[in-house]
Amino acid sequence: MPVSTADGDPWWRGAVIYQVYPRSFADGGGDGVGDIAGIRAHLDHLSALGVDAIWLSPWYPSPMADAGYDVSDYRDIDPIFGTLAEAEALIEEAHAANIRIIVDVVPNHCSDAHPWFQAALAGGPDAPERDLFWFRPGRGPNGDEPPNNWRSEFGGGTWTRTTNPDGTPGDWYLHLFSPEQPDLNWDHPKVRAEFESILRFWLDRGVDGVRIDSAALLLKHPALPDHHDDRPSPYVDLDEVHDVYRSWRRITDGYPGDRILIGEVWLPDTRRFADYLRPDELHTAFNFEFLGCAWDPDLLRACVDATLEAHALVGAPATWVLSNHDVTRHVTRYGRADTTFSFAKKRQGVVTDLELGTRRARAGALLTLSLPGATYVYQGEELGLWEVEDIPEALRQDPMWARSGHGRDGCRVPLPWSGDAAPFGFSPAGATSPPWLPQPADWKDRTVQAQTGDPHSMLELYRDAIRIRRTEPSLGDGTLRWLPAPDGVLAFARDPGFACVVNLSTGSVVLPEHRSCLLASGPLDGELLPPDTAVWLRID
Known part of the structure; x- marks a missing residue:
């Protein structure tokens, strides 16, 4: 349950x-x-x-x-x-x-291994399963060109040409991502x-x-x-x-x-x-x-x-x-x-x-x-x-790396x-x-x-922040109101009685008036909030 x-x-x-x-x-x-x-x-x-x-x-x-x-x-x-x-x-x-x-x-x-897509390939041009995807004839005299100019989210083209059961070149199918990921036809x-x-x-x-x-x-x-940037x-x-x-x-x-x-x-x-x-x-x-x-x-x-x-x-x-x-x-x-x-x-x-x-x-x-x-x-x-950026190329597994030179393996270690x-x-x-x-x-x-x-x-x-969030009635869903703050500082209140101050400037700033400090992301300098530091405060 x-x-x-x-x-x-x-x-x-x-x-x-x-x-x-x-x-x-x-x-x-x-x-x-x-x-x-x-x-x-x-x-x-x-x-x-x-x-x-x-x-x-x-x-x-x-x-x-x-x-x-x-x-x-x-x-x-x-x-x-x-x-x-x-x-x-x-x-x-x-x-x-x-x-x-x-x-x-x-x-x-x-996946191109999904039973629907396998049936679409095996059945040839007249397979009813092809209607569940985006199969189209190619452009050009012999159908050798993709049906349109769309570009893949992973880099490269979005169309792959099939081979008919008799070995002749067939229709193309759409994949906004890799060729192993045929797009489904949501009009069906x-x-x-x-x-x-x-x-x-x-x-x-x-x-x-x-x-x-x-x-x-x-x-x-x-x-x-075709996809045009101005449309x-x-x-x-x-x-x-x-x-x-x-x-x-x-x-x-x-x-x-x-x-x-x-x-x-x-x-x-x-x-x-x-x-x-x-x-x-x-x-x-x-x-x-x-x-x-x-x-x-x-x-x-x-x-x-x-x-x-x-x-x-x-x-x-x-x-x-x-x-x-x-x-x-x-x-x-x-x-x-x-x-x-x-x-x-x-x-x-x-x-x-x-x-x-x-x-x-x-x-x-x-x-x-x-x-x-x-x-x-x-x-x-x-x-x-942190991001692991020195993964040997032979060990990388993200298809985006091979197609565009930009990989996501570094955040998946x-x-x-x-x-x-x-x-x-x-x-x-x-x-x-x-x-x-x-x-x-x-x-x-x-x-x-x-x-x-x-x-x-x-x-x-x-752990401390999530624990406080669970017990603090002002946190979670709701609204905020911005508080006056020096240049380079974000400060807002969550009612009742809570404030967050984040110092994104290059120098320390004086904390606003408060009753107590609930949590800080780093050491405070007395009543000063150092650069790149955030604090949660109890306020009136």
Whole structure:
């Protein structure tokens, strides 16, 4: 059964949600790959951290061309992670620990190993399964050119040509990501019915929510026209996609326990973004504008204001995210001259001051955990892990690296749990294989074991902050009001009686009047707040 809600407020409006990337969280089987057994064995870590829910990246059967985002069966668990029975046990055990479970569903595309796509290939040009995807003849005299000019999210083209059963060149199929991830045709009623069934399958097993991958990409313009920068995209954020989520919302609303839908929605237009959060659509969506924002007081304040304004239009809670499994870890980003993030400029090898980045990451943690709405914590950020940028090319597994030269492996390196050397307790004693990506030797000071009980550690900062957040009535969902502050300083109040002050200037500043200090991201200098430091205050 789902976790019950103690009060009348929906849990998700002010939740702290922890993202588990199963492959890299903990290895219970000893093969160097994280699995469900490892997650179950470390639920105590998540309980001690105080999170409200776990979001699990895809754990379904998959050829792993894109780390599980190429799904061949949406109703089972890949053997490298465990079994469906183990997943059901995890859901029960998490609920017993008062932690909710959110699964990741990938509806824009499936794997080329999915039975539907295999049937579409085997049946040739007239196979009815081809209508479930986007098969089209090529352009040019012999059909040798792709049907349009769309570019892949991973770099390169979005079309791959098939070979007919008789060996002749065939039609092309669309894939906005890698060729192993054919896009599904959401104009087809069978596709819509299938995913409604998948949604019910996991809700019936007690999951508390579903995170929707690439939520704005499902619908395509039926004519598949060329993409021109000066015109609306023919495949991003089409109006018709909202019908899908209204249908899904009706399904989730039919289950007890405040089940939720969370969208991965990358849109520059905040009002278009807010449309996904109307009362009959998704409950929440990721705030990528905040994730990519520079460590700059004016830009951060403008981002917070725009975010809260957009969400207020539809009565939805904001979300605050610093890192996830796709982006450069923020300890690294915040230690650079350019502290922003975008996929177009993942910057491996740029000079990074990790001490500065860590100090800012600590301040950023207190900032995000005190803003109105829900907060996401990506596994390892509570340990202060940085981006691993020196992974040998032969060991890299991200398809984005091969296609664009920009990779995501560096934020997916397995977590360090204990000990002074790799695998740092990630795998059990006697493991048959090393961790699937190499861990830096310097992480010996970043293990859970090393940081537990150390009042100056990142882990204890997160534990203290989330504990205070749980007990502080002014935190979580709600509103904020900005307080007067010196240049370079963000200061806001959460009523009743709470203030957060973040010093992003280059010099120390005097703290505002307060009754007591609840928590600081770093040492204070008497009544002075040093640079790149945040503090939580009790105020009148």
